[in-house]
Amino acid sequence: MRLLITLRRLGTGGIEQASLTLANAMAAAGHEVHLLVLKGQPTHTPHPDVIVHCRDLDREQRSGLAGMGWHLLNRLVLTPILPHSRFVWQGWRCSRAFDAFVADTERRYGPLDLILLRGQGAFEMLWRVQDPRAWRVVEAVTGRFSRNAWGRWLTRRLFQGKRVVCVSEGVRTSLHAYLTEQRVTLDATRVIYNAVPIAELRHKAQEAPSPVIPGPFLVHVARLVPVKQQTLLLEAFALARRQGLTHRLVIIGDGSQRPKLEALTQRLGLEEVVHFLGQQANPYPWVARADALVLSSRFEGLGIVLIEALALGTPCVATQASGGIAEVLIDEQRDLVTEPTAAALAEGMLKAVTSPITIRPAWVERFAEPRIVGEFLDLIEHRSESADVPSS
Structure with missing residues (x-):
């Protein structure tokens, strides 16, 4: 199988370490693993077979006259007028650049079977990504928006119709409760624990x-x-x-x-x-x-x-x-x-x-690497399935 794991940074935090453990375990199991880091350079060295890509899509989208113009419009006009919306305008262009990255990666290496986006930073930057192979991995319900029409609109940008993996039943319960309040529905949810080496x-x-x-x-x-x-x-x-x-x-x-x-x-x-x-x-x-x-x-x-x-x-x-x-x-x-x-x-x-x-x-x-790798690979086989999420 060929997989892409994407996260904002690869430092010492829990999300980063869990992502690295999963990438290493999948590579050790013989799968082709690509790790895309959206900010900075990795502070840890992954398994030798993991292919690491460092692409600051946000900075790339600010290059050129049109990119800088869009960035200034976002920062100086749109975000002050529409609070908390910066990720929307940033993600509009970054998501398009991500889709181009995926297409280029597939031309070079072959088709991807699974795409994992990990962490709130990656969710926000890539909120427009609609690839059916993509699953968002949620470690916690962060960045909650107000319970009003504007908050619901922002929440929909991040989660409406998305496929989500939660790292525990407790996280899934919290996420479902929050999304129900915001009148947002997911396409599918799964609970898969983080692996431990x-x-x-x-x-x-x-x-x-x-x-x-x-x-x-x-x-x-x-x-x-x-x-x-x-x-x-x-x-x-x-x-x-x-x-x-x-x-x-x-x-x-x-x-x-x-x-x-x-x-x-x-x-x-x-x-x-x-x-x-x-x-x-x-x-x-x-x-x-x-x-x-x-x-x-x-x-x-x-x-x-x-x-x-x-x-x-x-x-x-x-x-x-x-x-x-x-x-x-x-x-x-x-x-x-x-x-x-x-x-x-x-x-x-x-x-x-x-x-x-x-x-x-x-x-x-229950948290051993082979078991958790198998559960992530099951997402490929059950791509067409969906799970019910409480909604109003």
Whole structure:
């Protein structure tokens, strides 16, 4: 099969990593995979057989007198008069350029069987793409518009009549609810989880961690941004320490909230037992050696970090949140999904270390690469099918 995966950037975010994992898995399975990056250069090297294309379609469409004129009209006239509509006028030309890219790619390599567009940035830039082989992969319901005629018009640009893959049932439920409110219908929806490279993670986890954290510890891996609620994490950890927890806390990741979180750590008197390691290319040695991974997010499209921890034999404590957490943490793991309060999360931390859970292989195999690749390839066979979406 010949496939095209398109996303705005290929950096270190969750969407980017999920896209890279899927591209690598498909290439390893013997399929011809093209990866189109619409902004900047990839920061990670994909599988050698993945064909990478870097095309800044937005910048390309601003070249020349007509392109610059259209850009200025959009920026200085249309968007100020029609709020939130910039993507509409930008996507009008970028979608046409994408169709030309697809045609050129097929002339050079042969017909494409499947086209995946991943992430809100790609949806907006390519909203006019109507190719029947194209599926939008939704990680979260972002960029919601007002519940009025204008908001419905904008929402229709992105989703009306489109084919959508959601990364969890939780995301699909949220998306359907939003689109029902906006009186928008999809052509088809599917739920396909993000793949996790289990063998690769276990290999990386064997590396020696540096720095070495003394004594038992818990680990948290996430961007340091408000939606991840690390303030709640630190407050719960402080409470758990007062209730007898002797573990340290390792926080891996970086982001806008780091200065605020480091200051809170000092105020809580935790500076000797909380370790901010920043962004780590390989966080898995710490995850594998932790007694539990703790996640305090307000929302997780799926919660890949939870799956990665389970793959390494590390139990997970998480707060209840919309998205896919409840689909990842099942059976005995449900006992460690807590209310989103400091007291409840502290209790979950204590329970995780005093009553350890043995991870079942079946919990992880649901997200194995061969299974997820097969489910995406099924989209090709069921191209003519559609799924009902509630509408008014």
